[in-house]
Amino acid sequence: xxxxxxxxxxxxxxxxxxxxxxxxxxxxxxxxxxxxxxxxxxxxxxxxxxxxxxxxxxxxxxxxxxxxxxxxxxxxxxxxxxxxxxxxxxxxxxxxxxxxxxxxxxxxxxxxxxxxxxxxxxxxxxxxxxxxxxxxxxxxxxxxxxxxxxxxxxxxxxxxxxxxxxxxxxxxxxxxxxxxxxxxxxxxxxxxxxxxxxxxxxxxxxxxxxxxxxxxxxxxxxxxxxxxxxxxxxxxxxxxxxxxxxxxxxxxxxxxxxxxxxxxxxxxxxxxxxxxxxxxxxxxxxxxxxxxxx
Ligand SMILES: [Zn+2]
Numbered sequence: 004x005x006x007x008x009x010x011x012x013x014x015x016x017x018x019x020x021x022x023x024x025x026x027x028x029x030x031x032x033x034x035x036x037x038x039x040x041x042x043x044x045x046x047x048x049x050x051x052x053x054x055x056x057x058x059x060x061x062x063x064x065x066x067x068x069x070x071x072x073x074x075x076x077x078x079x080x081x082x083x084x085x086x087x088x089x090x091x092x093x094x095x096x097x098x099x100x101x102x103x104x105x106x107x108x109x110x111x112x113x114x115x116x117x118x119x120x121x122x123x124x125x126x127x128x129x130x131x132x133x134x135x136x137x138x139x140x141x142x143x144x145x146x147x148x149x150x151x152x153x154x155x156x157x158x159x160x161x162x163x164x165x166x167x168x169x170x171x172x173x174x175x176x177x178x179x180x181x182x183x184x185x186x187x188x189x190x191x192x193x194x195x196x197x198x199x200x201x202x203x204x205x206x207x208x209x210x211x212x213x214x215x216x217x218x219x220x221x222x223x224x225x226x227x228x229x230x231x232x233x234x235x236x237x238x239x240x241x242x243x244x245x246x247x248x249x250x251x252x253x254x255x256x257x258x259x260x261x262x263x264x265x266x267x268x269x270x271x272x273x274x275x276x277x278x279x280x281x282x283x284x285x286x287x288x289x290x291x292x293x294x295x296x297x
Contacts (some may be wrong), residue, residue: 045083045262089114097121115246121135134161
């Protein structure tokens with residue numbers, strides 16, 4: 004590479020690093036409630052067919068999404084309810100039209116429903132973004148009499164803060180809860196996840212177009228061991244883990260069985276907290292609010 008091009012690239016990277024430093028606020032002094040050593044959020048992205056439609060996948064792939072709405076979500080809710088885990092279901096707004104009974108069941112069982120965009124994408128135009136965000140709020144209100152306090156999306160802090168949302172759960176900028184600031188006075192807590200603890204990475208033929216053979220149809224023992232090691236590391240560190248699942252992926256019988264084994268192993272350790280994302284967000288934002296002035 005010629006030196007001028009390298010200089011330009013480094014300048015760009017410096018700019019990105021400065022932007023990150025100005026907009027992200029880590030919380031090194033975060034303390035969990037008494038007796039808690041690690042917080043683990045089990046999160047399910049309830050995309051059903053909507054994500055697959057967005058990706059223009061062929062009809063058979065769409066049917067795989069449908070499995071999540073007809074079977075996967077029910078199996079996951081049964082499992083987490085039986086084990087005493089409070090899960091967070093990030094739900095695409097239009098799922099209200101497709102699977103309202105499943106969503107009512109999620110709430111009846113004491114789990115959380117949070118925003119996952121209107122049609123699984125955030126429009127770039129701010130007015131359109133606003134429209135999508137408010138349509139999702141209206142759908143949850145009219146179908147479930149429910150108001151979300153969290154999102155998994157690229158929705159702007161401006162909208163999330165304006166509508167009183169407590170948190171977002173998007174991206175991997177840090178390994179634990181942290182704040183994002185938009186430079187206009189809107190700070191939102193982020194509860195990050197990572198593709199290494201995401202079922203779709205391990206159980207899909209070519210998730211996100213990946214051609215890596217390692218990403219294809221892993222056996223459940225392998226996934227359990229990788230996630231268990233991830234949990235143990237955060238357990239030792241007194242940290243946080245967000246396990247990202249999809250009903251159409253993890254709703255398959257042997258994968259549900261693996262999750263049961265994994266939760267049992269976690270619950271055998273002292274000080275493991277398995278609440279909703281909203282519970283974690285309430286704890287963090289009340290005990291350690293964002294620093295002002297960004
Ligand atoms: Zn999704």
